[in-house]
Amino acid sequence: MKTSTTLKWVTGGLEAFFAIPIIGGTVIISLSWAPLWIMLGLHIVTLIFSVREFEARTGSIVGIVASVIGFIPFAGFIMHVAASIILLIDAAKTSAREKELT
Numbered sequence: 001m002k003t004s005t006t007l008k009w010v011t012g013g014l015e016a017f018f019a020i021p022i023i024g025g026t027v028i029i030s031l032s033w034a035p036l037w038i039m040l041g042l043h044i045v046t047l048i049f050s051v052r053e054f055e056a057r058t059g060s061i062v063g064i065v066a067s068v069i070g071f072i073p074f075a076g077f078i079m080h081v082a083a084s085i086i087l088l089i090d091a092a093k094t095s096a097r098e099k100e101l102t
Helices: 003-018 021-030 034-052 058-069 073-101
Strands: none
Touching: 003 021, 003 034, 003 058, 003 073, 021 034, 021 073, 034 058, 058 073
């Protein structure tokens, strides 16, 4: 499995967790928005690997936007949901394509 695919599974799962209305918001606020900074870094790393491996970049870009505007209550929620869906679908497609080639 490519590094970018693994990172998309991880970041997509974390974005889905942060999209849980009360739980995700509570974790982010209780840790002084540090998870948003960590996710920003992870999305940038995922984007770099995606570019190097010629994979789709959309999920990482949406994730970066979600991390930047995540402190805005409803906009952050919507962006976390969008990022998680895009990242997980892309990771699934890439995993299926890799299985098909082997």
